[in-house]
Amino acid sequence: MLATVITFLIYVCVLALVIYLVLWVLRDVIGLPIPAKVVQILWVIVALIVILWLVQMVLGAGGSMRFPSLR
Numbered sequence: 001m002l003a004t005v006i007t008f009l010i011y012v013c014v015l016a017l018v019i020y021l022v023l024w025v026l027r028d029v030i031g032l033p034i035p036a037k038v039v040q041i042l043w044v045i046v047a048l049i050v051i052l053w054l055v056q057m058v059l060g061a062g063g064s065m066r067f068p069s070l071r
Helices: 002-029 036-059
Strands: none
Touching: 002 036
């Protein structure tokens, strides 16, 4: 379980680094003006992807969330 958590954190760091580098290249190297709202939306999408990965890690690859029934 510890190896899974460490691997998850490494993937999150790599994903954040890739997104940051892409934004840096587009803004500073190429000089493309990117509105702040677009950058915020992009980071929200990254956060949602990380949450999806976390849910898959906790529930298992093919697991689905099951709520207890009242019966």
